[in-house]
Amino acid sequence: GAGVSQSPRYKVAKRGQDVALRCDPISGHVSLFWYQQALGQGPEFLTYFQNEAQLDKSGLPSDRFFAERPEGSVSTLKIQRTQQEDSAVYLCASGSPGPGTQYFGPGTRLTVL
């Protein structure tokens, strides 16, 4: 079946611009995670949803970052007033019920100029 998809794949934003990144999880997956991956580093947790409920947002770096999953499927990560330090790959993962396997989307590479 279809895997996790993300759009856009690449986004260039001017500093101060707002951006919205979309994640389509695997159908039926209850869990959805957002991670931020800087160049040459491992992914860093941002936030977690179980269905439409955002159960953990402890990794969001500032109040400029906001995520939602209103109907328990598609999720959007929004970054307001982007800064250069926001430049990274944003990965979405969905998880099947059970012990914790997560499947990743291709990521959105955000470059803030």
Next chain:
Amino acid sequence: GENVEQHPSTLSVQEGDSAVIKCTYSDSASNYFPWYKQELGKRPQLIIDIRSNVGEKKDQRIAVTLNKTAKHFSLHITETQPEDSAVYFCAASRGSNYQLIWGAGTKLIIKP
């Protein structure tokens, strides 16, 4: 909170030899330990995982071992091939409702 340490940061082996990557974790409540392979510009791909009730798991040339007492787990790749070249990440979590805590990654280079 949980911390995962991964070694080495870079590993260069001759094609056909074995490669071993080691990780340690701090949270004794962690019960799920996946390994991901990430090629340049690509998404992390799950290659093998192990749960805390199992000591070892093997899938063709790849194996993972877990020592819960010592809080460490290792990835073993035998008969390495050029296509094994990538960055490998270990991770740990408490289960499906929890985030993955990632190691820093190991860049594996297979020399022809």
